[in-house]
Amino acid sequence: MEFFWGLFISGLxxxxxxxxxxxxxxxxxxxxxxxxxxxxxxxxxxxxxxxxVATVLTxxxxxxxxxxxxxxxxxxxxxxxxxxxxxxxxxxxxxxxxRLSPLISAVGMSIFLQNYVLLAxxxxxxxFPNLIPEMSWMKPLTGLMAPTEIIIILTTALIMILLTxxxxxxxxxxxxxAAAQDGNMAMLVGVNVNRVISHTFVIGSVLAAVGGVxxxxxxxxxxxxxxxxxxxxAFTAAVLGGIGSIPGAVLGxxxxxxxxxxxxxxIASDYEDVFAFVLLILILILKPAGIFGREEIKKP
Amino acid sequence: xxxxxxxxxxxxxxxxxxxxxxxxxxxxxxxxxxxRWRNMWYVAAGAFVLSLAWRHFLEKxxxxxxxxxxxSEGKEEFLRWVRAHTQIRKGGMVLAAAFLLLSPFFLSTYxxxxxxxxxxxxxxxxxLNIIVGLTGLLNLGYVAFYxxxxxxxxxxxxxxxxxxxxxxxxxxxxxxIAGVLLALPVVRLxxxxxxxxxxxxxxxxxxxxxxxxxFSFGPSGISHISPPGFFGIxxxxxxxxxxxxxxxxxFCFFTxxxxxxxxxxxxxxxxxxxxxDETASQAMGIDAARAKITAFAIGAGWAGxxxxxxxxxxxxxxxxxxxxxxxxxILSIVVLGGIGSIGGIILAALLLxxxxxxxxxxxxxxxxxxxxxxxxxxxxxxxxxxxxVRRSYEFHLQNDPTGQVK
Amino acid sequence: MKPVMEVKQLEMNFGGLKALHGVDLRVAEGEIVAVIGxxxxxxxxxxxxxxxVYEPAAGDIFIHPPVGGTRRINGLKSHKIAELGLARTFQxxxxxxxxxxxxxxxxxxxxxxxxxxxxxLMRDKKTCQxxxxxxxxxxxxxxKIGLSEYVNELADNLPYGAQRRLEIARALATGxxxxxxxxxxxxxxxxxxxxxxxLVRRLRSEEGLAILLIEHDMKLVMSLCDRICVMDYGEKxxxxxxxxxxxxxxxxxxxxxxxxxx
Numbered sequence: 001m002e003f004f005w006g007l008f009i010s011g012l013x014x015x016x017x018x019x020x021x022x023x024x025x026x027x028x029x030x031x032x033x034x035x036x037x038x039x040x041x042x043x044x045x046x047x048x049x050x051x052x053v054a055t056v057l058t059x060x061x062x063x064x065x066x067x068x069x070x071x072x073x074x075x076x077x078x079x080x081x082x083x084x085x086x087x088x089x090x091x092x093x094x095x096x097x098x099r100l101s102p103l104i105s106a107v108g109m110s111i112f113l114q115n116y117v118l119l120a121x122x123x124x125x126x127x128f129p130n131l132i133p134e135m136s137w138m139k140p141l142t143g144l145m146a147p148t149e150i151i152i153i154l155t156t157a158l159i160m161i162l163l164t165x166x167x168x169x170x171x172x173x174x175x176x177x178a179a180a181q182d183g184n185m186a187m188l189v190g191v192n193v194n195r196v197i198s199h200t201f202v203i204g205s206v207l208a209a210v211g212g213v214x215x216x217x218x219x220x221x222x223x224x225x226x227x228x229x230x231x232x233x234a235f236t237a238a239v240l241g242g243i244g245s246i247p248g249a250v251l252g253x254x255x256x257x258x259x260x261x262x263x264x265x266x267i268a269s270d271y272e273d274v275f276a277f278v279l280l281i282l283i284l285i286l287k288p289a290g291i292f293g294r295e296e297i298k299k300p
Numbered sequence: 301x302x303x304x305x306x307x308x309x310x311x312x313x314x315x316x317x318x319x320x321x322x323x324x325x326x327x328x329x330x331x332x333x334x335x336r337w338r339n340m341w342y343v344a345a346g347a348f349v350l351s352l353a354w355r356h357f358l359e360k361x362x363x364x365x366x367x368x369x370x371x372s373e374g375k376e377e378f379l380r381w382v383r384a385h386t387q388i389r390k391g392g393m394v395l396a397a398a399f400l401l402l403s404p405f406f407l408s409t410y411x412x413x414x415x416x417x418x419x420x421x422x423x424x425x426x427x428l429n430i431i432v433g434l435t436g437l438l439n440l441g442y443v444a445f446y447x448x449x450x451x452x453x454x455x456x457x458x459x460x461x462x463x464x465x466x467x468x469x470x471x472x473x474x475x476x477i478a479g480v481l482l483a484l485p486v487v488r489l490x491x492x493x494x495x496x497x498x499x500x501x502x503x504x505x506x507x508x509x510x511x512x513x514x515f516s517f518g519p520s521g522i523s524h525i526s527p528p529g530f531f532g533i534x535x536x537x538x539x540x541x542x543x544x545x546x547x548x549x550x551f552c553f554f555t556x557x558x559x560x561x562x563x564x565x566x567x568x569x570x571x572x573x574x575x576x577d578e579t580a581s582q583a584m585g586i587d588a589a590r591a592k593i594t595a596f597a598i599g600a601g602w603a604g605x606x607x608x609x610x611x612x613x614x615x616x617x618x619x620x621x622x623x624x625x626x627x628x629x630i631l632s633i634v635v636l637g638g639i640g641s642i643g644g645i646i647l648a649a650l651l652l653x654x655x656x657x658x659x660x661x662x663x664x665x666x667x668x669x670x671x672x673x674x675x676x677x678x679x680x681x682x683x684x685x686x687x688x689v690r691r692s693y694e695f696h697l698q699n700d701p702t703g704q705v706k
Numbered sequence: 707m708k709p710v711m712e713v714k715q716l717e718m719n720f721g722g723l724k725a726l727h728g729v730d731l732r733v734a735e736g737e738i739v740a741v742i743g744x745x746x747x748x749x750x751x752x753x754x755x756x757x758x759v760y761e762p763a764a765g766d767i768f769i770h771p772p773v774g775g776t777r778r779i780n781g782l783k784s785h786k787i788a789e790l791g792l793a794r795t796f797q798x799x800x801x802x803x804x805x806x807x808x809x810x811x812x813x814x815x816x817x818x819x820x821x822x823x824x825x826x827l828m829r830d831k832k833t834c835q836x837x838x839x840x841x842x843x844x845x846x847x848x849x850k851i852g853l854s855e856y857v858n859e860l861a862d863n864l865p866y867g868a869q870r871r872l873e874i875a876r877a878l879a880t881g882x883x884x885x886x887x888x889x890x891x892x893x894x895x896x897x898x899x900x901x902x903x904x905l906v907r908r909l910r911s912e913e914g915l916a917i918l919l920i921e922h923d924m925k926l927v928m929s930l931c932d933r934i935c936v937m938d939y940g941e942k943x944x945x946x947x948x949x950x951x952x953x954x955x956x957x958x959x960x961x962x963x964x965x966x967x968x
Binding site: 558561562565566567568569570572573576577579580581582583584585586587588594598690691 | 757783784785788789793794796800801806809812813817818819822826829833836837840860876877879
Binding site: 029035045049052053059078082089090097101102104107114117119120121126228229236273274277278281284288 | 313486497628
């Protein structure tokens with residue numbers, strides 16, 4: 001029973017991280033029908049930036065939760081900036097181009113960012129300090145899960161709620177939904193679609209960065225290549241839930257997290273990464289629209 | 301003035317953006333923070349200059365209303381001039397041929413090996429071109445077929461002592477079968493999904509090879525693979541290297557010959573039609589699903605063949621050589637060379653393989669350059685270095701068509 | 707006259723919306739028939755059902771090719787239908803932009819030729835012969851349509867009217883017995899429309915084609931067609947010779963509700 005529970009929590013944790021990253025994919029795809037291949041790298045950049053800031057801060061004497069807060073804020077800020085910049089450079093000029101072009105550009109951007117970090121820092125795995133302090137209210141739960149896991153799950157839940165409120169109730173959120181449904185029409189009624197797109201990228205990047213910081217604290221190390229695998233799996237989650245659907249991304253993330261965790265635990269742990277891909281191929285063959293997606297009827 | 305101000309602002313933005321990663325380097329083991337202020341100035345200056353250049357070229361290419369295939373005039377003129385002056389062309393070709401045929405004799409073993417690698421990538425690029433360039437299917441996992449061919453030979457050789465020449469057609473077959481298997485579920489998918497699935501397929505292949513130790517010997521790989529036999533004679537290292545080089549040279553020409561034939565055929569036109577507009581191509585009687593599967597099978601078969609050659613050349617393979625970076629490199633070759641363009645792909649492969657070898661300063665930055673080149677090419681020159689020109693037909697007055705290649 | 711196509715009680719739904727309901731249509735050999743109606747009447751949906759893009763929810767579509775026999779084509783794939791002899795053009799021009807004009811037409815010939823991958827690689831005598839015929843045939847069509855000056859131009863570079871005619875030539879290359887033209891005169895000036903009318907008549911008289919077209923240009927329709935079929939809200943509300951249809955009160959009512967006329 002304990003084994004099962006351990007896998008359950010572990011699945012919930014990684015599923016939450018996948019969900020955070022998947023949200024970025026799904027929102028961007030909903031608006032400009034592009035798989036942002038570079039999104040996984042934003043996640044990675046968030047983790048790296050947090051590490052650098054945290055290290056500098058501790059070097060100059062800062063300790064405790066202040067480090068976590070400062071590092072996270074700055075990492076998130078930078079991730080948003082990177083997301084914004086990537087869109088402006090690699091995707092905006094190609095909005096009218098045939099579909100293959102922005103896709104290739106995205107792949108190129110992904111490779112660029114990975115190697116940028118590789119060359120700027122190092123190819124080694126860098127140890128990441130556990131920034132999450134053990135707080136008193138966690139005491140009763142410590143038998144069941146680690147403090148980092150608690151924080152990850154709570155943070156993700158909180159973010160879901162905030163995001164849903166944002167999308168449903170704020171002006172920009174409405175604009176984003178409108179642009180996702182019909183970009184041209186949204187423009188005609190006065191929505192500044194360029195601004196909406198930038199916002200989408202920034203929000204998605206922020207979420208990914210949060211995920212990056214959290215998982216880095218949990219796992220304890222980061223590497224320039226961590227965005228690649230996480231990115232593909234998060235995309236799988238987004239497709240599973242129905243690309244373009246926010247609740248879908250969350251659900252997809254959780255399902256993927258649990259699938260991986262339980263499959264690795266009960267079937268074969270070496271092939272952990274394979275499950276995500278197999279799941280992806282299966283969904284795309286059987287129900288490409290995903291759980292919350294709508295079947296598209298093409299009108300030539 | 302406004303432009304300069306904008307570029308200044310952009311330059312400041314990039315300094316801000318790259319500050320944590322480029323200026324600061326943390327060494328958590330020794331608790332040292334290194335501040336690399338010089339990088340900051342590089343970024344500032346570079347961003348300033350690049351943003352000016354970027355804006356300039358963006359306007360020039362008319363990207364506000366982007367054209368896919370307008371070609372900058374100067375380059376076109378030059379190419380047309382070269383094509384027209386057949387003397388120069390012939391002269392150039394003779395020189396190139398001489399160089400190619402004689403190089404193993406005056407180059408060292410190491411350099412001959414590099415040339416062979418370049419040739420292998422040319423063929424891989426041409427193979428992927430059939431899937432990506434002609435048919436327009438973005439395959440990010442091409443390396444999987446390469447791996448299938450390599451392991452096919454390695455395992456057959458290891459367990460049953462199968463020789464290179466026997467394994468070659470088997471590698472092609474294995475690659476093609478893998479291609480069909482991947483294509484079957486994937487042909488109905490939209491471009492973006494197809495890209496991700498092929499990526500997944502590539503990764504699955506690598507992961508299986510890495511973990512299924514009983515089958516593939518895992519991360520340690522397979523060694524002592526026999527090099528290609530030369531009528532049963534045992535060649536020394538140097539002679540063997542030259543032998544493989546000439547083998548690949550022949551293979552390369554064979555591939556170019558085959559691809560040219562395919563491009564100019566009913567099948568080739570069907571593929572290009574699918575790339576241009578799948579719905580319209582189906583309305584014109586083309587079975588798109590079948591054609592796509594065929595494209596995959598043929599492209600994959602070629603990768604399978606190259607896998608066999610690779611295994612024979614390096615006599616040792618392991619899963620690490622078949623990762624996404626490889627797929628990305630082959631894709632860059634196709635994209636940078638010019639989708640569909642044989643000459644462009646050859647040029648791109650040579651650049652991408654030989655340049656980092658001979659200009660060592662590049663080799664660290666190789667992937668960085670690939671990545672940025674892909675972005676830049678898509679924006680400014682999507683038709684590639686040497687764009688592909690469709691065939692022209694000449695017609696005499698009596699309506700008696702003769703084809704003439706431009 | 708012998709029918710080449712019969713549509714019986716065709717139904718098509720999109721989600722809850724009934725796009726087509728109880729539609730009957732007949733096209734006879736050598737006839738030029740128009741399908742007209744206000745926007746959203748279901749005309750293109752009908753075309754898409756005929757051409758194999760959609761599978762109808764109910765009803766039958768039969769074709770009777772000149773070579774003989776009858777075939778029910780509901781739910782067949784587009785390329786199979788093209789092979790059987792139904793060719794179409796598109797409302798928004800769908801040429802192959804980065805292929806030359808001649809090659810666009812050559813692609814149309816795909817379903818009437820056989821050369822496969824092995825043939826392409828071997829370039830045996832039969833294949834070369836076939837290629838020559840494809841080029842010959844395509845160029846012939848090009849001349850017939852009047853676009854031979856553009857033979858090696860990229861399709862993308864053609865003026866609009868020429869692009870529309872090229873699409874027709876490409877459809878002809880498939881060797882159809884029934885041609886479906888989706889708003890062939892859209893965006894054309896009166897001169898071009900007149901030329902189009904002449905072309906369509908020639909296609910009927912010289913090639914023996916039956917032609918079914920969707921059009922909004924009433925002048926063209928009245929002048930060109932043998933029969934007109936009027937649709938509104940997914941149903942056929944009238945059918946007959948141009949003069950009959952023009953006077954039909956149902957038809958007038960359907961159109962008076964519209965703001966724009968062709």
